[in-house]
Amino acid sequence: MINRLVDRIRETGAPIVVGLDPMLSYIPEQVLAKAFSEYGETLEGAAQAIWEFNKGIIDNTCDLIPAVKPQIAMYEQFGVEGLKAFEKTVKYCKEKGLVVIGDVKRGDIGSTSAAYAAAHLGKVTVGTNRIAAFDEDFATVNPYLGSDGVKPFVKVCQEEKKGIFVLVKTSNPSSGEFQDRLIDGRPLYEHVGEKVAQWGEECMGDSYSYVGAVVGATYPEMGKILRKIMPKAYILVPGYGAQGGKGADLIHFFDEDGLGAIVNSSRGIIAAWQQEKYGKYGPEHFGEASRAAVLDMREDIAEALENR
Amino acid sequence: MINRLVDRIRETGAPIVVGLDPMLSYIPEQVLAKAFSEYGETLEGAAQAIWEFNKGIIDNTCDLIPAVKPQIAMYEQFGVEGLKAFEKTVKYCKEKGLVVIGDVKRGDIGSTSAAYAAAHLGKVTVGTNRIAAFDEDFATVNPYLGSDGVKPFVKVCQEEKKGIFVLVKTSNPSSGEFQDRLIDGRPLYEHVGEKVAQWGEECMGDSYSYVGAVVGATYPEMGKILRKIMPKAYILVPGYGAQGGKGADLIHFFDEDGLGAIVNSSRGIIAAWQQEKYGKYGPEHFGEASRAAVLDMREDIAEALENR
Numbered sequence: 001m002i003n004r005l006v007d008r009i010r011e012t013g014a015p016i017v018v019g020l021d022p023m024l025s026y027i028p029e030q031v032l033a034k035a036f037s038e039y040g041e042t043l044e045g046a047a048q049a050i051w052e053f054n055k056g057i058i059d060n061t062c063d064l065i066p067a068v069k070p071q072i073a074m075y076e077q078f079g080v081e082g083l084k085a086f087e088k089t090v091k092y093c094k095e096k097g098l099v100v101i102g103d104v105k106r107g108d109i110g111s112t113s114a115a116y117a118a119a120h121l122g123k124v125t126v127g128t129n130r131i132a133a134f135d136e137d138f139a140t141v142n143p144y145l146g147s148d149g150v151k152p153f154v155k156v157c158q159e160e161k162k163g164i165f166v167l168v169k170t171s172n173p174s175s176g177e178f179q180d181r182l183i184d185g186r187p188l189y190e191h192v193g194e195k196v197a198q199w200g201e202e203c204m205g206d207s208y209s210y211v212g213a214v215v216g217a218t219y220p221e222m223g224k225i226l227r228k229i230m231p232k233a234y235i236l237v238p239g240y241g242a243q244g245g246k247g248a249d250l251i252h253f254f255d256e257d258g259l260g261a262i263v264n265s266s267r268g269i270i271a272a273w274q275q276e277k278y279g280k281y282g283p284e285h286f287g288e289a290s291r292a293a294v295l296d297m298r299e300d301i302a303e304a305l306e307n308r
Numbered sequence: 309m310i311n312r313l314v315d316r317i318r319e320t321g322a323p324i325v326v327g328l329d330p331m332l333s334y335i336p337e338q339v340l341a342k343a344f345s346e347y348g349e350t351l352e353g354a355a356q357a358i359w360e361f362n363k364g365i366i367d368n369t370c371d372l373i374p375a376v377k378p379q380i381a382m383y384e385q386f387g388v389e390g391l392k393a394f395e396k397t398v399k400y401c402k403e404k405g406l407v408v409i410g411d412v413k414r415g416d417i418g419s420t421s422a423a424y425a426a427a428h429l430g431k432v433t434v435g436t437n438r439i440a441a442f443d444e445d446f447a448t449v450n451p452y453l454g455s456d457g458v459k460p461f462v463k464v465c466q467e468e469k470k471g472i473f474v475l476v477k478t479s480n481p482s483s484g485e486f487q488d489r490l491i492d493g494r495p496l497y498e499h500v501g502e503k504v505a506q507w508g509e510e511c512m513g514d515s516y517s518y519v520g521a522v523v524g525a526t527y528p529e530m531g532k533i534l535r536k537i538m539p540k541a542y543i544l545v546p547g548y549g550a551q552g553g554k555g556a557d558l559i560h561f562f563d564e565d566g567l568g569a570i571v572n573s574s575r576g577i578i579a580a581w582q583q584e585k586y587g588k589y590g591p592e593h594f595g596e597a598s599r600a601a602v603l604d605m606r607e608d609i610a611e612a613l614e615n616r
Contacts (some may be wrong), residue, residue, distance in 0.1 A: 021420070024434070032435075041435030073416060073423035077432045079441030080392050087388055108381060108413055108452065109480035109546075112329070115381035124385045126332070127349030131386030142415065144452040145478050146485030170453050172417035177454030177503070178496065183489040187495070192486065238417075266448075 001137045001163045002205035002212070002234060005099045005257060008066030014298045015258070017101060017236070018061060018290075019266025020054050020089060021071035027053045028273040028283035029245065045083040050074075053286075054089045057270050059289030064294050067099040069236075069264055090136055102136030105167065107149045114152035121164075122156040138163040140214060140236070143192050150199055154211060158203045160229060163210040166199070168192045168226060171216025171239030189215075189222065193229040200233055200273075208234045208260070215253065217263065218246025224252035227260070235261040241268030243299070247304035258305050269293045309445045309471045310513035310520070310542060313407045314567060315487055316374030323566070325409060325544070327399060327574025328362050328597075329379035334579040335361045336591035347599045355389040358382075361594075362397050365578050366404060368595030372602050373408035375560045377544075379573055398444055409544065410444030413475065415457045422460035429472075430464040446471040448522060448544070451500050458507055462519060466511045471518040471542075474507070476500045476534060479524025479547030494571070497530065501537040510543055523561065524569065525553025532560035535568070543569040549576030549605070555612035566613050577601045 009015050024032065024046060032049050039045035058068070070093075071202035077084035093100050106116040118141040123130040141153050141164045153164045169179055169189040179189045193213065200209030209232045213221050227235065235253045239245040240263045253261035272278045272293035273286035281289035332340065333423050335357050343357035366376070378401075383394035401408050414424040428447040431438040449472045451459050461472045477487055477497040487497045501521065508517030508594035518541045523531050525547035535543065543561045547553040548571050561569035580586045580601035581594040 011426075036435055041437045043432075043434065043439055043441065046432070046434045071416075071420055071423075073414070073420045073427065077423040077427040077441060078434075079427070080388060080395055082427075082441070083388050083391055090412055105414070105416055105450075109478060111331075112381045113378055115379075115385040119381065119385040119387070119390075124351075124354070126351065126354045126386075127344055129349045131351055133351065133385060133390070142413075142450050144475060144486060145480055146482035146487070148482040149478075150481050155412055167452060170417060170457075172453055172456050174391070174454035174456040178452060178500065179454070181491040181496070181499065183491055183496075188486065188489070188491075191489065195485070265547075 001099065001161055002208050002210050005066060005262070006208060007235070008099055008252055009259065009262065012066050013302070014065055014294070015254070015262045015301060016065050016294060016297055017067040017069045017262050017264045018057065018065055018269045018294065019069045019071060020057070020263045020270065021074045021104070021266040022050045022053050022270065023074065026051065026267065026272065026274070028286050030284060031059050037266050043078045043081040046078045047085040050082070051085045051088055055092065056092060056287035059288045060291040062096040062098055064291065064298070065098070067101055067262065068093050069101040069103050071103040073268070085132055090134060098151060099138070100136045101138040101140070101165065102134065103140050105140050105142050107142035107145055109145060110148045110152060113149045117153045117156040120160040123155070128240070138165060140165045142167050142168065143195065147195070154199055154202055157210040163212060165212040165214045165236040166192070166196050168196060168213040169215045169222050171218045171243055171245070175216065190225065190229060193226045196233050197230045200230070204232065208232055212236055214238065217249050218243055220249040220252050227253060236264065237261055238264045241265040247300035250301060251304050251308040254305060263301060265297055268296070309407065309469055310516050310518050313374060313570070314516060314544070316407055317567065317570065320372060320374050321610070322373055322602070323570045323609060324373050324602060324605055325366065325375040325377045325570050326373055326378060326577045326602065327377045327411070327572045328365070329382045329574040330358045330361050330578065332357065334575065334582070335505065336581065336594050338592060351386045351389040355393040358390070359393045360471060361397055363400065364595035365598045366401060366550070368599040369602050370404040370406055372489045372599065372606070373406070375409055375570065376401050377409040377411050379411040379574070388543065391488070395442060398442060399588045407446070408444045409446040409448070409473065410442065411448050413448045413450050415453055417453060418456045422459045425461045425464040429461070429470040430468050445534035446473060448473045448475065450475050451503065455503070455507070462507055462510060465518040473520040473522045473544040474504050476504060476521040477523045477527055477530050479526045479551055479553070483524065498533065498537060501534045504541050505538045508538070512540065516540055520544055522546065525557050526551060528557040528560050535561060535566060544572060546572045547570055549573040555608035558609060559612050559616040562613060571609060573605055
């Protein structure tokens with residue numbers, strides 16, 4: 001799957017992943033009204049609105065981008081109905097040829113991590129059947145529990161040719177509270193980065209490992225160091241756009257050839273229609289506003305990479 | 309909710325939480341056969357078997373114990389159908405008067421943690437309605453992202469009078485890989501423990517905080533230190549039984565009055581019927597085997613606390 005992701009990035013020239021993290025406040029009134037009129041102001045109604053909104057964005061951007069990253073929390077808050085919308089979104093994106101990164105940040109002790117790995121990347125055995133549940137292509141994984149929390153995911157990656165991105169240095173303001181603390185003179189995130197490189201040795205694609213890392217765009221200098229510590233890890237970079245990361249901040253995450261990193265934008269793309277810059281599209285053409293935002297982001301990154 | 313948990317522990321004399329982590333391999337053949345004959349060897353069939361199995365255990369133990377802890381990964385691996393069984397289990401346990409600890413180990417950046425907190429402890433706004441999704445009483449939370457990943461949960465705890473248990477020192481063999489690393493001369497888990505104490509100050513129940521901690525039974529000496537670092541935090545202790553923790557290991561997690569800790573056992577209780585010790589019950593009386601195992605566990609802990 002890492003090979004396919006790299007191929008898709010090459011084809012599109014866009015090291016971009018669109019974060020499908022729909023808040024109801026991002027969804028235009030006409031989409032909400034239609035869903036609520038059909039299903040009421042219920043969890044089902046919310047899930048329907050989310051699904052219609054996602055579809056509008058996917059249909060308008062899928063030819064431009066290699067991948068999407070639905071954030072499962074935004075679906076889970078609507079319970080089972082929300083998770084149906086998550087499942088439907090994953091399936092639809094895969095039909096459209098997109099690589100799907102499930103932003104699930106799971107991680108637990110061995111047998112439980114194995115269940116999460118089965119839920120999101122693998123298959124579960126029921127009687128004589130092997131059945132996939134959510135079936136994303138990649139998942140994000142929390143490393144706090146150590147190797148025996150991560151390795152069950154690595155095993156499924158090997159079996160199913162899928163991938164993970166392990167949280168190394170997250171984009172949020174207080175990520176440093178534990179991640180930056182010095183251990184033997186070096187911050188915790190560097191130690192985690194070293195482990196990511198080790199875990200990744202066990203499952204290499206053509207140029208990059210199935211085991212990637214999450215490093216926030218908001219910490220470019222740390223990205224520079226981590227790029228070297230994990231030379232074979234693809235870096236998933238959240239925090240661009242709404243969280244404050246800029247194109248110029250991103251260059252250190254990439255290798256010389258412009259590969260090695262994929263940058264996420266969520267609100268900046270999916271709620272583009274709410275920005276003054278894309279206001280001309282109006283709420284009824286929210287998908288086209290997202291398309292324009294993707295094109296601008298592609299240009300911003302390309303420019304930054306050219307000028308480095 | 310922490311007050312209710314403490315009351316229930318006092319009433320039952322059992323600082324025990326039963327981990328409802330059903331693997332299909334724990335479920336007696338007759339339960340599987342019935343579910344599969346009705347729904348096929350499908351995700352739905354698996355979910356039905358899990359639900360029937362859980363019900364058998366809950367019905368046979370609910371008068372003895374204060375709380376249950378369903379591990380969501382074991383449901384999530386069966387997709388939406390599995391999560392319906394999770395939802396149904398949570399609801400049924402609450403009807404039976406049990407405190408429900410959702411072992412979800414969620415944690416993300418601010419707005420995303422807020423969505424997880426809404427999903428598991430709070431309510432979500434849909435139009436003019438406020439609706440609860442999974443609605444557990446407590447949830448487990450991963451601290452790797454720092455305060456702004458945890459505080460949205462604390463906020464919901466304050467609003468809804470619910471609680472969290474933050475992962476401090478997990479029970480698995482490689483938990484030390486990052487958690488034990490020394491920062492300013494003290495292991496990371498102690499620093500996390502200090503934060504738990506701080507976060508907890510903002511939402512106190514009568515004697516304990518709404519913010520508790522997870523510390524594995526497999527690390528009793530660390531439990532002793534953490535008990536002092538977090539004097540107001542209830543400690544959820546996994547790792548008893550199948551993972552190797554014994555009654556005598558547990559004493560350090562408790563306060564002088566026998567409160568302050570609640571010990572989880574999953575396989576040791578729910579798959580008791582598969583142990584030689586409880587073999588006499590047979591697979592058809594698996595719930596009674598679980599009941600016997602709870603009684604033995606209660607005695608084991610009581611004895612350890614008396615003899616300290």
